[in-house]
Amino acid sequence: MTGSPRLFPESLWTPLKMSPFCCWGLCVAFLALLCCPGSGEEAFEVHVSPEQPMVKHGGSQVINCSTNCTKPENGGLETSLDKIVLQDSPQWKLFMIFNVSQNSSMRCFFWCSRKQGSKSLNVGLYYPPKQVLLKLQPTRVAVGSPFTIECRVPSVAPLEGLTVTLLRGSEVLHSQTFEGTALSPQEAMVTYSAEAQLEDSSHNFSCQAKMDLRSRGVKVVDSVSDSQALEVFEPVQDNWMVIIVVVSVLLLFVTSVLLCFVFGQQGNQRRRGIYRVQAAWMRLRGTHPAQPA
Numbered sequence: 347m348t349g350s351p352r353l354f355p356e357s358l359w360t361p362l363k364m365s366p367f368c369c370w371g372l373c374v375a376f377l378a379l380l381c382c383p384g385s386g387e388e389a390f391e392v393h394v395s396p397e398q399p400m401v402k403h404g405g406s407q408v409i410n411c412s413t414n415c416t417k418p419e420n421g422g423l424e425t426s427l428d429k430i431v432l433q434d435s436p437q438w439k440l441f442m443i444f445n446v447s448q449n450s451s452m453r454c455f456f457w458c459s460r461k462q463g464s465k466s467l468n469v470g471l472y473y474p475p476k477q478v479l480l481k482l483q484p485t486r487v488a489v490g491s492p493f494t495i496e497c498r499v500p501s502v503a504p505l506e507g508l509t510v511t512l513l514r515g516s517e518v519l520h521s522q523t524f525e526g527t528a529l530s531p532q533e534a535m536v537t538y539s540a541e542a543q544l545e546d547s548s549h550n551f552s553c554q555a556k557m558d559l560r561s562r563g564v565k566v567v568d569s570v571s572d573s574q575a576l577e578v579f580e581p582v583q584d585n586w587m588v589i590i591v592v593v594s595v596l597l598l599f600v601t602s603v604l605l606c607f608v609f610g611q612q613g614n615q616r617r618r619g620i621y622r623v624q625a626a627w628m629r630l631r632g633t634h635p636a637q638p639a
Contacts, residue, residue, distance in 0.1 A: 350509075354374065356613075360502075362477055364374075365548045366488070368451070370639055373597050375400075376465060376575075382598060383522070383574045383588065390413055390414055390415035390418075390456070390458045390461075390463055391413065391414050391463065391465055391630070392411065392412070392413050392454055392455065392456050392463045392465040393409055393411075393412045393413070393414075393454075393465060394399075394409065394410065394412075394454045394465045394467050395409075395410045395412075395561070396409075396563040397467060398414070398468065398470070398562055398563075399470070399562070400447075400465065400469075400470050400471070400472045400562040400563060400564045401443070401446040401466070401469055401470070401471060401472070402471070402472060402474060402564075403446070403447065403471050403472070403473055404445065404446065404447060405444075405446060406442055406444035406445075407442070407446065407556045407563075408432065408440060408441070408442050408444060408446075408468065409423060409441045409442070409443060409452070409467075410438060411423055411438065411439050411440075411441065411454035411455075411456075411465075412437060412438035412439075413437055413438070413456040413458065413463065414437075415437065415456060415458035415459075415463075416437075417436070417458070418436055418457060418458050419456075419457040419458065419459075420439060420456070420457045420515045421439055421454070421455060421456035421457065422439065422454075422455060423439070423453070423454055423455075424452060424453045424455065425443060425452035425454060426442045426452075427444075427445070427450055427452070427455075427469070428443065428444050429441050429442065429443045429444070430442050430562060431570070433572065434488050437448060439498050442554045443469070444493065445487050446469065447472065448471065449468070449469065449470050449471055449529055450465060450468070450469045450561070451469070451471065452639065453465070453467075454466075454467070459537055470504075470562075471476045471503070471529055472503060472504060472529075472557070472559060472562075472564060473502050473503045473531045474502070474567040474569070475499045475502050475508070475556075475557055475567065475568070475569045476501070476553035476569060477496075477497045477499070477500055477556045477569070478497065478499055478523045478553050478554070478569050478570060478571040479494075479495070479497065479499075479500070479553075479575075480495070480497050480551065480552060480553045480571040480572065480573075481496040481498075481569060482494070482495060482496075482551060482574050482576055483496065483576060485574070485575075485576060486516050486576075486577040486579070487542045487577070487578060487579075488542065488578070488579055488580070488581045489544055489578055489579070489580050489581065489593050490541055490542065490581075491541065492539055492540070492541055492542075492543055493539070493542055493628065494537060494538070494539050494612055495512050495520075495537065495538045495539075495540070495542075495551060495553075496521070496535070496536075496537050496551035496605050497510055497512060497535065497536045497537075497555075497571065498533060498534070498538075499533065499534040499535070499555045499569075500533045501531040501533070501535055502530075502532065502533070502555070502557070503528065503529055503530055503531045504526060504527050504529055504536060505525060505526035505527075505528070506524070506525060506526055506527050506559075507525070507557055507558040507559050507561075508524045508534060508555065508556070508557050509521060509523045509555075509556045509558070510522050510524070510534060510553065510554070510555050510556075511523070511553070511554045511555075511556070512536065512538050512551070512552075512553055513551065513553070513554060514546065514551055515549040515550060517549075519532055519538060519540070522536050534555070536553075541611075542576065543578065544578055544580070546576050546578050547575070547577060547578045548575065550573035550574065550575055550638065551573065551576060552568070552570055552571050552572070552573045553566060553570075553571040553576070553616040554569070554570045555568065555569050555570075555577035555608045556568040560606075565600060568583055575616060
């Protein structure tokens with residue numbers, strides 16, 4: 347009515363004026379909601395632990411597959427190895443693979459909002475140091491003479507993380523850490539040379555092989571060789587030479603005395619024979635020869 351006061355401010359009666367850009371943004375957001383329902387569930391991840399497992403030849407390993415999807419539809423572990431399910435829940439599954447005899451690859455997967463996510467992993471074999479062989483060359487040696495300690499670790503892999511230590515009693519003589527990621531079993535060998543000391547006879551020598559694969563989810567594995575003793579003696583060659591020389595001189599002296607005695611006896615006998623001849627001759631002539639000295 348003309349001239350009658352309004353009960354509400356004029357701004358509430360006036361239609362809102364909107365920018366054309368604002369209208370376009372609202373339309374795009376509305377279309378996105380219509381075309382992409384549940385888009386928050388599509389961005390999900392699959393995790394696996396351990397990521398790079400190492401399994402002893404013929405052994406077993408636990409694999410944990412999990413996802414951050416709140417309501418996964420399905421999940422599992424694809425592998426050609428023997429496996430069993432230890433525990434099962436919607437967001438994680440615990441598997442055990444066993445009788446592992448070769449390097450293998452596998453895949454953890456989950457379905458979420460009709461989309462599949464996966465995570466692949468490789469399983470590698472390791473061959474622990476079951477046998478450690480120690481050899482001393484020679485086993486009997488003179489003080490100050492060289493000898494060699496040889497340690498062999500057959501059929502071990504990988505060499506990465508393998509440390510071989512040579513021991514004299516509890517004392518470390520030499521230690522060597524190997525490198526190499528080859529998964530085929532091979533032999534590791536360490537040699538060490540030293541000069542023999544008298545105290546070496548009172549200690550046993552041994553060799554320890556330790557494999558440390560804790561970074562690959564494997565506990566430390568170690569093995570020790572049988573102990574061996576080294577016989578160390580003092581050289582006595584010079585004393586024997588002195589004894590031999592003294593005995594030789596004595597033998598020469600005794601031989602000389604005996605020869606002198608023999609020749610002296612022969613001389614006396616010769617002189618007596620001559621005297622007898624002279625005596626007989628003088629008797630014939632009626633005279634007496636002089637007595638020999």
